[in-house]
Each structure stands twice: as C-alpha cells, then as structure tokens.
Amino acid sequence: MAVRSASAEWNGDLKTGKGRMALGSGAYEGQYSFNSRFEEGTGSNPEELIGAALSGCFSMALSNMLAEAGHSPESVKTDARVHLEFGADGPAISRIELVTEAVVPGLSADEFAKHAEAAKTGCPVSKALAGPEITLSATLK
Numbered sequence: 001m002a003v004r005s006a007s008a009e010w011n012g013d014l015k016t017g018k019g020r021m022a023l024g025s026g027a028y029e030g031q032y033s034f035n036s037r038f039e040e041g042t043g044s045n046p047e048e049l050i051g052a053a054l055s056g057c058f059s060m061a062l063s064n065m066l067a068e069a070g071h072s073p074e075s076v077k078t079d080a081r082v083h084l085e086f087g088a089d090g091p092a093i094s095r096i097e098l099v100t101e102a103v104v105p106g107l108s109a110d111e112f113a114k115h116a117e118a119a120k121t122g123c124p125v126s127k128a129l130a131g132p133e134i135t136l137s138a139t140l141k
Helices: 034-037 045-070 110-120 124-128
Strands: 006-011 018-023 029-033 073-089 089-105 133-140
Touching: 018 124, 029 110, 045 073, 045 089, 045 110, 045 124, 089 110, 110 124
Parallel strands: 089 133
Antiparallel strands: 006 018, 018 029, 073 089
C-alpha cells in the first residue's frame, strides 16, 4: 500500500511563534500560528487539515459504497467541522461533524442513510480518528 507524508516546522514559542505545514505531494503548503489555530488568525491549522482528510475520505468511501450497491452517485459533497475545545487537560478535538449532501438518482433516503453510516465508520481516516465523536448529517438531494 501507499505511504503518504506531510511535514511541519514550528519556530519560536507557542503564542508568538509561527510555522509551516506541507503535504508530501506538494499540493498544499501553508502557514499556521497560535492565532490561526486557537483564534481567527490568517493561515491554516492541523484541525482544518484533519477536516479536509476526513471529508475527502468519507466522500470517496460513500461514493464507492453507493456504486457497489448499484447506485452510482452524481455527486457527494461533504463538509467537516472539527471542534477544538479547551478542557481540563488542555486543548483537544472534542467532536467532528460531517455534513454531506449527495445526488443519487433512484435511491431511497433510508438506503442512503445506511450507506452514509457505513462510510462514516468504514473510511480509513474515520478509523484513524476513532477517538473523538464523529457525527453525521446526510442529505439526499
């Protein structure tokens, strides 16, 4: 199987330092800082990249499951909202909300929900993130 890579470098202390994150493929490289991670500053953050990874993995898994069941989707779009909250042990990802909308002709809402739940628990990124709660809101259009 493939091995994927990413890297990050941080310079300075937590509050005034800055860093850069990059995907091994070169498809993304960007800055991050205390402000972009814990406030609303310019740049990205690790949680945003986790959200991108999970929404991408989930969308592909759901599309595959639907196609294997004989319902090829026209589209599957998923947003991930990663909640970073401060608790007694410091900052932690407390939950991830997946919100997906799909266009799948001839598929019932119940059947769609069944496949969406299976994709939520079955995609490789979901399995890797099994610690925090991952919720799902799935809409068939």
